[in-house]
Amino acid sequence: MSVRLPRRQLAATFIEHEQNWLPQLPTLPIPIPLPYRLGLPGQGYPWKWSVVSWFSGVTADRQELNHNQAQRFAAFLRALHTPAPPNAPSNPFRGVPLDHQVTLFEERIQRSKQVQRFWQFLSTLISPAIQQVWKQALDVPIDVAPTWIHGDLHPRNVLVENGVLTGVIDWGNITAGDPATDLAAIWMLFSEPQTRQKVALEYHTSNKTLLRAKGWAIYFGVVLLGIGLIGSPQYAAIGLKILQRIGEDASLFTE
Numbered sequence: 001m002s003v004r005l006p007r008r009q010l011a012a013t014f015i016e017h018e019q020n021w022l023p024q025l026p027t028l029p030i031p032i033p034l035p036y037r038l039g040l041p042g043q044g045y046p047w048k049w050s051v052v053s054w055f056s057g058v059t060a061d062r063q064e065l066n067h068n069q070a071q072r073f074a075a076f077l078r079a080l081h082t083p084a085p086p087n088a089p090s091n092p093f094r095g096v097p098l099d100h101q102v103t104l105f106e107e108r109i110q111r112s113k114q115v116q117r118f119w120q121f122l123s124t125l126i127s128p129a130i131q132q133v134w135k136q137a138l139d140v141p142i143d144v145a146p147t148w149i150h151g152d153l154h155p156r157n158v159l160v161e162n163g164v165l166t167g168v169i170d171w172g173n174i175t176a177g178d179p180a181t182d183l184a185a186i187w188m189l190f191s192e193p194q195t196r197q198k199v200a201l202e203y204h205t206s207n208k209t210l211l212r213a214k215g216w217a218i219y220f221g222v223v224l225l226g227i228g229l230i231g232s233p234q235y236a237a238i239g240l241k242i243l244q245r246i247g248e249d250a251s252l253f254t255e
Contacts, residue, residue: 001036004050012047014172017089019050021174024085025148030076031055031167055167060155060189061238066163067195073165074202077182081147084176094151095177098215099138105219108226122225125243129250130218137215143208146176153185154220155238179205183213184220187245188238196249214249217242 006012019035033052041047057063065073093101112122150157151173159167183203190196200210221242228236 002033002052002054003039004033004052005045006047006049009047011172014170015048015050017174018171019048021089022171026079026082028076028079028168029072030165032171033167033169055159055169057159057161057166060158060160061234063160064163064191065160065165065189065195067192067198069163069165070190070195070198071202073185073189074199076165076168077179077203080150081179081182083145084148088148088176089174091151091173091175091177094173095146095149095175095179095181097142097178098140098180098212098219101219102138105222108222112222112226122222125225125240125247126222127247127250130243130246133211133214133246133250134218137211137218140208140211140215142178142180142212143206144179147179149175149177149179149182151175151177151181153182154188154224156234158185158189178209178212180209180212181216183210184216186213187217187242187249188220191241191245193245193248196245214246217246221246 004015004018006015018033019038022032022034025032031053033050033055035050035052037051039049039051093104109122150168150171152170153168157168157170158165159169183200183205186196186199190199221239223239224235224242225239228234228239
């Protein structure tokens with residue numbers, strides 16, 4: 001088993017999201033950490049906490065997924081992306097129209113210009129092709145109904161053992177919204193273009209949704225790269241890979 005003890009108020013809210021909503025999700029083809037026991041504040045500890053199942057494996061930034069996991073991951077997303085109830089938790093940073101993130105995105109870019117080595121690095125990654133994808137993604141309207149989404153499907157929240165998916169963890173950002181937010185994980189988790197394309201095909205959605213997903217991937221790439229270069233090299237590596245992969249796929253999955 002694993003004990004999840006939040007260390008700050010924001011994380012305490014995330015734990016409550018997991019406790020309240022994970023048991024209400026549809027059955028998913030990849031294990032998730034359903035609460036096994038619910039802990040209450042006491043003896044000087046101020047927040048709720050959880051006991052959950054322990055999953056084997058390492059985070060997906062440390063081990064490549066096998067090509068044959070493309071279909072399974074697409075099936076996981078299809079199973080998750082179902083209608084959420086009206087009282088599902090809201091999240092102003094996940095599942096929203098991508099243009100809501102423009103201010104924060106531009107703030108990250110401007111902040112990077114203040115750190116010369118970061119800006120020199122980032123400016124080489126944000127190619128004209130990626131800039132064009134970002135602009136196109138901002139202009140594409142949401143063409144699907146809101147669904148449940150994980151909201152934070154970066155590789156450190158996905159577990160892998162011997163190339164096989166063993167769990168999806170850290171559901172604090174769970175919300176209802178545009179599933180394109182989660183589809184950005186295609187460019188976070190899979191290193192080969194043909195595997196990324198297989199996930200997209202198996203998921204069965206519109207080119208507009210996939211274009212928004214690429215926009216979300218660019219957003220997450222810039223954010224994670226910025227976090228990483230400040231002091232978390234694991235996140236810098238993730239952000240770098242995302243932007244490189246989007247550059248490789250700039251002409252794919254678009255109308």
